[in-house]
Amino acid sequence: MPTRLEDAVNILQNGGQDGVAIVAGATDWFPAQGEKPLQQPVLDITKIIELQGITRAPQGWRIGAAVTWSDVMTADLPKCFNGLKAAAREVGSVQIQNAGTLAGNLCNASPAADGMPPLLTLDASVELASPAVFALCPCPTSCLGCGKRRCGLPSWSRQSCCPRSLRQRRGVLEKLERGNIW
Numbered sequence: 001m002p003t004r005l006e007d008a009v010n011i012l013q014n015g016g017q018d019g020v021a022i023v024a025g026a027t028d029w030f031p032a033q034g035e036k037p038l039q040q041p042v043l044d045i046t047k048i049i050e051l052q053g054i055t056r057a058p059q060g061w062r063i064g065a066a067v068t069w070s071d072v073m074t075a076d077l078p079k080c081f082n083g084l085k086a087a088a089r090e091v092g093s094v095q096i097q098n099a100g101t102l103a104g105n106l107c108n109a110s111p112a113a114d115g116m117p118p119l120l121t122l123d124a125s126v127e128l129a130s131p132a133v134f135a136l137c138p139c140p141t142s143c144l145g146c147g148k149r150r151c152g153l154p155s156w157s158r159q160s161c162c163p164r165s166l167r168q169r170r171g172v173l174e175k176l177e178r179g180n181i182w
């Protein structure tokens with residue numbers, strides 16, 4: 001398991017990129033494989049140092065791709081991130097919150113992606129990475145539909161970026177489920 005972004009890129013370049021499953025948490029990916037044996041190599045990016053942490057930069061907030069839902073819940077963030085923190089509390093069990101990542105949630109492109117609505121309200125962008133290029137993609141265009149994302153393999157979300165001009169905003173999230181919509 002690589003611990004540096006450069007190592008992950010080298011693995012993809014030297015080991016063949018086709019068919020490599022890039023995972024961050026893999027809480028959706030592994031169950032989706034069912035009981036059949038794995039058909040492809042797996043590259044877990046959760047231990048890559050450059051992909052960890054939530055930091056404030058001059059241009060805004062950076063949420064690394066290896067940041068777990070538990071990390072989001074315990075981070076010291078301004079009130080505009082309260083919706084994202086509420087989403088983090090809604091994601092699965094504590095075990096899933098400890099392993100699952102915001103980036104994995106986004107790259108999975110699930111219609112139930114708890115992280116997407118709060119990131120949309122934060123005007124966030126997702127930085128996509130591949131061996132060839134890094135690209136910043138606004139959240140509304142990063143997912144193309146159920147299970148379809150702009151980041152085609154072998155690429156992954158490197159970080160989510162939220163602009164600094166969010167100080168006056170406040171965030172909330174109320175998750176509507178089938179039984180309580182009306």
